[in-house]
Amino acid sequence: MNDARRLVPRTDAVLADPRLESAQARLGRPVVRDAVRRAQQLARTGQISPAEVADAALASLPPRAAGLVPVINATGVLVHTNLGRAPLSPAARDAAAAAAGYADLEYDLGTGRRGRRGAALLAALARAVPDAQAVHVVNNNAAALVLVATALGAGREVVLSRGELIEIGDGFRLPELLASTGARVREVGSTNRTTLADYAAAIGPRTAFVLKVHPSNYRIEGFTSGVGIRDLAGLGVPVVGDIGSGLLAPHPALPGEPDAATWLRAGAAIVTASGDKLLGGPQAGLLLGRADLIARLARHPLARALRVGKLTVAALEATLAGPPPPVFRALAARPGQLAARAGRVAAALAAAGIDARPVSSAAAAGGGGAPGVELPSAAVSVPASLAVPLRCGEQVRGGAHPAVVGRLRGGRLLLDLFAVAQEDDGELVAAVLAAAGASRGGPR
Ligand SMILES: *Cc1c(COP(=O)(O)O)cnc(C)c1O
Secondary structure, three states: OOHHHHHOOOHHHHHOOHHHHHHHHHHOHHHHHHHHHHHHHHHHOOOOOHHHHHHHHHHOOOOOOOOOOOEEEOOOEEEOHHHOOOOOOHHHHHHHHHHOOOOOOOEEOOOOEEOOOOHHHHHHHHHHOOOOOEEEEEOOHHHHHHHHHHHHHOOOEEEEEHHHOOEEEOOEEHHHHHHHOOOEEEEEOOOOEOOHHHHHHHOOOOEEEEEEEOOOOOOOOOOOEOOOHHHHHOOOOOEEEEEEOOOOOOOOOOOOOOOHHHHHHOOOOEEEEEOOOOOOOOOOEEEEEOHHHHHHHHHOHHHHHOOOOHHHHHHHHHHHHOOOOHHHHHHHOOHHHHHHHHHHHHHHHHHOOOOOEEEEEEEEEEOOOOOOOOEEEEEEEEEHHHHHHHHOHHHHOOOOOOEEEOEEEOOEEEEEOOOOOHHHHHHHHHHHHHHHHHHOOOOO
16 A cells, blocks of 8 residues: 555545535535545545545535536527526526425415415416416426327327427427327328318317417428418317417517417417426416316326426416516517627626627527527627537536536637526626636636
């Protein structure tokens, strides 16, 4: 045994360091023990001195017990599925935190008896969509479609245009999802053109409903025709409309994007939507529409398997009833405001010697909707060499800054401010400064 090896402090002795004891209370013992073992190994191989083991272990600890790293979304894609879709509003975060312990989820504090699960959420959703006779909430929009297809369509036919046989992403195909429920998909029309007569010819005694799906991630252009909800509703069978994005009412910044109120008024029996796209809330699936049908869905045994947890109940209610969520604030920003922010961020970085300049940019609504629609935006252009240190920011700097994900264009890294909350501009500047320091080999 060489000297260094003999001098390396034992695991128990290092773990007794008060700083590592408090880290164990925060992160759990195994994570801290692993960090100590890595530090001991560095000491054994002479990369650090035995006296530095506790410090090195402390420095390599993850910032929290879960691995998800907070990200500043400077991609210019507002609803970015890979980055967790919509950011929650402060009100929704507070509500979820308040519900994290025991909460009156199914309990009436006045009477001391059992209460209706999520009653306040359902009331808030009903208020937000007055055109819906009834509402129900499940885990996500895919779950909403599974529930509708199972409860209304099993053993029967769901009529769907060939132009709407969508793949949502990650290999997830709507026709396969429908088929898995025992419903038979009755395809009508062609990829680019489907007429009312095509639907009418397919409808018969086996028809459960007509499904109208908003193609949220592609566009069919050129020689096309489709049939709107109003005409479909005249066919005498229920029309289920999947709007995808979760806009409850028309939005001026996204004129082509369907919304629940418009489709319900046009005669849809049920509208389904996601909670974490343009609605700006937590992952959830909304079911809105006819009281008799929604009641059948809510009573179906599958509904229990698809129900949302208390964190979702709390965050979704706060999104609907509270102040506008970040997604809405971003859509309301004027290009001039974004340009002014980009100018200030670039100036702060340039003052610190970083090659940064404001540029105009085009943002997108993203996975949530409005395919092909460019939203005018502004970005800060910095050297592409900063992309990796910015992405790996949190690991490099022990959680001092969130990771920053931008977009590479023309050999530069663009930090698009469209999806960055204005309050986070200072944090963005600090993260770029730290990443520039790290990439110059400066202090970590
Ligand atoms: C995103 C999307 C879905 C899937 O919604 P999830 O909430 O992710 O399950 C279904 N249909 C359409 C049209 C969509 O845009």
